[in-house]
Amino acid sequence: MPYIITIEAFIEEYEEFVREWFRFRNQQNFAQFKQGHIEEEDFWSELLRKIVDNEILNKYDQNHHSGANFETWLKMVLNNLFIDMASSIVKRTWISIDSTDNEDTNGNTVIEDRFIVHPEERNSPDIEIKIVKQMIDQIPKMRNRILVKLKTYIDGFTEIDDEEIAYLETMSDIEDIAQFISDNIYDDKAGMRDKDIAKLLDMKLGTVNTTYRRIVSKHIIDPYKIYKVNNE
Incomplete structure (x- = not known):
């Protein structure tokens, strides 16, 4: 039983x-x-x-x-x-965005497709990161777009615009959104902890990764595969 x-x-x-x-x-x-x-x-x-x-x-x-x-x-x-x-x-030191999201294939999952970037590389990001950044900016639903930005946040590279800041201010009681993000991003890789993302977006902690996986699969991985085919 x-x-x-x-x-x-x-x-x-x-x-x-x-x-x-x-x-x-x-x-x-x-x-x-x-x-x-x-x-x-x-x-x-x-x-x-x-x-x-x-x-x-x-x-x-x-x-x-x-x-x-x-x-x-x-x-x-x-x-x-x-x-x-x-x-x-x-x-890994880097898992590219075209890693499979099928756990049974080679162990790489969408959760691991966040950008792993060494500090010395942050000022000259790989061209593929720039392409992915463009795809993130084109995600239509604001909450989904912000979620992906926060999960893949690179200080000095990721941009959260005024409209997105205003949205976050309505979703949380954090007074200084930009400072909160700056204080809570990882030092040795991209992104920030799910508990902090959940606080910013007023989400249940257990749903952050599940939602992120769905967004990335639809708006990043599939378009990126098409991009790769067209540019090989």
Whole structure:
């Protein structure tokens, strides 16, 4: 019989459990391998995305012959996710926009298609980033366009115009939108944490990545593939 728990109940009951497990595992991984460091918020957001997209919580059977309790089973889920994310970080310094969004193909997903840019490269971005930037600017729905900009934000390169700032001011109670973005973008890669994006756009944290994936698939990946075919 499946173990019935809603995502809201899971967050309330197990968020601290997950975060404590992650901190220990991440520290252990870095001490052993000196690589594959994962941001805590990225791990938590990715777990929530998988819970929503893959209905992971419904896969636990409390009457399974193994007799594993929910926390033991959850640790196995967390460990598998951690290994996948750490391996992905180690293997890449850049994942181009035409990476597949099919997880069964080569492990690259739309969530990993954010621009991975070294600080010294930010003043001379690759031509493909410029093309993708044009595609982002053409996303018709403002909230969707802003979401993609925030997920792929590069300081000094990404532009959020006055109309978009005004929109964000209506969606949140943050007084200085530009300063908030500047304070919360990543130092070593593009984008910002999902919790900060959710705060800016008044979105539920668990829906940020799912919505982002859908937008990128429709407005970036498909047009980009056409662009590549026409320019080869």
